[in-house]
Amino acid sequence: MLEVEALEVGYGGIRAVKGIGLTVRDGELVTLIGANGAGKTTTLKALSGLLRPSAGRVRYNDRDITGLPAHELVKSGIALVPEGRGVFARLTIEENLAMGAYIRRDPDVAADYNRAYTLFPRLAERRKQLAGTLSGGEQQMLAIARALMSRPKLLLLDEPSMGLAPLMVQKIFETIKAVAAEGVTLLLVEQNAKLALELCSRGYVMESGMIVLADDADSLLRNPQVRHAYLGE
Amino acid sequence: MDIFLQQIVNGLVLGSIYALVALGYTMVYGILGLINFAHGDIVMVAALVALTVVQLLSGSGLPPAVVIAAAMGAAMLVCIVIGVTVERVAYRPLRRAPRLAPLITAIGVSILIQYSAALVWGKQYISLPELLQPTSIAFGGAQFTDLQVYIFLLAAAVMAGLLWFIKSSRIGRAMRATEQNPDIAGLMGVDTNRIIAFTFVLGSAIGAIAGVMVVLYYGLGHYFMGFMLGLKAFTAAVLGGIGNVAGAMLGGLLLGVIESLAAGYIGDLSGGVLGSNYRDIFAFLVLIFVLVLRPSGLMGQRISDRA
Ligand SMILES: Nc1ncnc2c1ncn2[C@@H]1O[C@H](COP(=O)(O)OP(=O)(O)OP(=O)(O)O)[C@@H](O)[C@H]1O
Ligand SMILES: [Mg+2]
Numbered sequence: 158m159l160e161v162e163a164l165e166v167g168y169g170g171i172r173a174v175k176g177i178g179l180t181v182r183d184g185e186l187v188t189l190i191g192a193n194g195a196g197k198t199t200t201l202k203a204l205s206g207l208l209r210p211s212a213g214r215v216r217y218n219d220r221d222i223t224g225l226p227a228h229e230l231v232k233s234g235i236a237l238v239p240e241g242r243g244v245f246a247r248l249t250i251e252e253n254l255a256m257g258a259y260i261r262r263d264p265d266v267a268a269d270y271n272r273a274y275t276l277f278p279r280l281a282e283r284r285k286q287l288a289g290t291l292s293g294g295e296q297q298m299l300a301i302a303r304a305l306m307s308r309p310k311l312l313l314l315d316e317p318s319m320g321l322a323p324l325m326v327q328k329i330f331e332t333i334k335a336v337a338a339e340g341v342t343l344l345l346v347e348q349n350a351k352l353a354l355e356l357c358s359r360g361y362v363m364e365s366g367m368i369v370l371a372d373d374a375d376s377l378l379r380n381p382q383v384r385h386a387y388l389g390e
Numbered sequence: 391m392d393i394f395l396q397q398i399v400n401g402l403v404l405g406s407i408y409a410l411v412a413l414g415y416t417m418v419y420g421i422l423g424l425i426n427f428a429h430g431d432i433v434m435v436a437a438l439v440a441l442t443v444v445q446l447l448s449g450s451g452l453p454p455a456v457v458i459a460a461a462m463g464a465a466m467l468v469c470i471v472i473g474v475t476v477e478r479v480a481y482r483p484l485r486r487a488p489r490l491a492p493l494i495t496a497i498g499v500s501i502l503i504q505y506s507a508a509l510v511w512g513k514q515y516i517s518l519p520e521l522l523q524p525t526s527i528a529f530g531g532a533q534f535t536d537l538q539v540y541i542f543l544l545a546a547a548v549m550a551g552l553l554w555f556i557k558s559s560r561i562g563r564a565m566r567a568t569e570q571n572p573d574i575a576g577l578m579g580v581d582t583n584r585i586i587a588f589t590f591v592l593g594s595a596i597g598a599i600a601g602v603m604v605v606l607y608y609g610l611g612h613y614f615m616g617f618m619l620g621l622k623a624f625t626a627a628v629l630g631g632i633g634n635v636a637g638a639m640l641g642g643l644l645l646g647v648i649e650s651l652a653a654g655y656i657g658d659l660s661g662g663v664l665g666s667n668y669r670d671i672f673a674f675l676v677l678i679f680v681l682v683l684r685p686s687g688l689m690g691q692r693i694s695d696r697a
Contacts, residue, residue, distance in 0.1 A: 207573055227576035243574040245567050256567050260579035307579065
């Protein structure tokens with residue numbers, strides 16, 4: 158579904174992603190882990206069209222999508238739940254969800270609001286409230302629910318557990334699992350490597366802008382290097 | 391005649407025109423963080439285009455309402471084209487430049503439009519041919535004309551329509567989302583360049599309506615008229631809280647009333663030294679007071695952008 162080749166992304170002169178390759182197959186759950194500043198967010202920003210790669214190629218469903226802007230990529234089925242949630246603070250929850258459905262003109266949208274509210278009853282209670290007044294966990298729920306409103310085929314998640322209490326992290330991961338069970342393909346960036354590797358079937362490990370390890374999630378969980386660097390053992 | 395009531399009525403009419411112009415400043419500021427100094431001059435172009443259309447059609451025997459509608463349509467069209475072109479050519483390339491660059495550019499565009507207008511229409515005052523005979527209406531000690539009523543009602547309708555549009559339409563929602571976070575709006579599928587261009591379309595069209603109102607109200611137009619009108623409308627936008635659409639409306643009405651009341655009483659207050667031709671100083675006193683005492687304006691952002 159997604160094939161990335163020799164991707165390079167930079168900020169001005171600084172190269173943050175230095176020629177990485179990765180693939181995500183249809184229906185797969187893949188994680189990208191790595192330390193702070195490794196280039197994970199930069200990678201997802203490039204894949205979702207927020208940043209233009211300076212070199213390399215991105216193919217999505219056998220189409221070259223390198224350098225396409227975000228508003229076109231979302232139409233082809235790629236959605237990003239950005240780092241730090243990025244909810245529209247001065248829009249209501251309902252309006253945030255409506256923004257998620259911005260590209261859609263089909264009559265099923267109404268049903269999808271209900272699906273979002275069933276998935277996150279907490280959002281349903283607060284639908285007329287400004288998103289800026291939500292707690293961090295609720296904002297994360299909203300960010301995920303909003304991304305789903307576009308009916309993505311490939312969902313990119315950037316550290317959905319960041320800054321959340323353990324119980325909330327668990328809840329978010331259960332939701333992600335439920336979303337994946339519906340057939341949405343996932344590329345998950347996480348600091349919480351253990352949770353991510355347990356959820357996903359394959360993983361990539363990123364260090365200073367390069368991919369240093371790629372393997373099945375189980376093997377990575379058993380890999381002494383990974384255990385030492387990312388699982389705190 | 392009751393001066394107080396009279397000046398309130400005059401102030402509301404004038405203020406509704408300020409409010410329409412202020413909307414153009416505030417919408418562009420909201421979405422780009424840019425003070426579009428050329429906006430007042432776009433309003434000037436609307437006034438001069440309207441004058442030309444009325445001149446061409448006067449004596450054609452068409453009813454005044456049709457002439458005014460034609461003038462308004464032509465003015466809106468020309469202003470939309472200018473507004474969108476200015477955004478595309480002058481502001482978009484500077485989107486990521488330091489703030490000073492687009493600001494200086496805006497001043498340059500303002501001067502460019504003024505002198506282009508001077509080339510087309512000349513530097514003399516242009517007056518409105520005989521078109522309307524406003525009938526006057528007496529109300530509780532104040533006198534006003536049916537023209538004033540029409541101006542105020544049209545302005546109110548435009549403002550109500552705009553508020554509804556921004557609050558309830560799909561594009562209005564996308565405008566608010568783009569204003570809050572253009573990158574995230576892009577992730578939702580919003581082509582933010584188009585939304586920004588559309589903001590200029592709206593601001594220019596509404597400014598054009600205001601420009602035509604000025605011509606009908608004062609019966610005069612001039613290539614430099616956009617300067618003072620623009621500064622006052624900008625003051626109104628700051629008074630209401632720049633970036634806030636409802637604030638611009640409130641600020642415009644308030645500024646119109648303040649200015650009219652001050653003009654009505656300035657002779658008495660200064661013992662006859664200053665006449666009502668000094669009225670323009672009040673707008674700038676208001677601007678200075680707001681900037682010093684409450685820079686965020688009456689309805690400035692209360693909820694932070696951070697989420
Ligand atoms: N806007 C920016 N301008 C300049 N450099 C940046 C910018 N954003 C990120 N960087 C740099 O790019 C590198 C990769 O950053 P990135 O945000 O992709 O890391 P990350 O893996 O997501 O880290 P984290 O786990 O902390 O979120 C870092 O060295 C960072 O300092
Ligand atoms: Mg990151």
